[in-house]
Amino acid sequence: MKLQCPGCNAKYNLDTSKIPAVPEKGITVTCPKCKHKFPLKLKPEDSKADDSQKKQDMLIPCPDCGHVNISSPKCLGCGRTFTKEELSKLKISIGG
Secondary structure (H helix, E strand, O other): OEEEOOOOOOEEEOOHHHOOOOOOOOEEEEOOOOOOEEEEOOOHHHHOOOOOOOEEEEEEEOOOOOOEEEOOOEOOOOOOEOOHHHHHHHOEEEEO
16 A cells, blocks of 8 residues: 655555554554555455565554554654563564
8 A cells, every 4th residue: 555644755565465454444644754644444355465565664553552653662642662672572664
């Protein structure tokens, strides 16, 4: 899925097949470039695999607040800093 940050217009490819569960209300993502937070609604069919995308960035859901961070070792929702062990367990590859 292609997405564009409404704050700085940076473009990203999101491999939604790597998101384990899509909440009905959607998810909140943070742009790694400008740190703008924006909501992202996903449909169940958006979770299908797209093997043609290269994996570059990581999607990191915070276990404390549920905020979804893009390639950030610190949660931009609640400020929690992830340990290396947590990062290895939490990170999900997304296309770039």
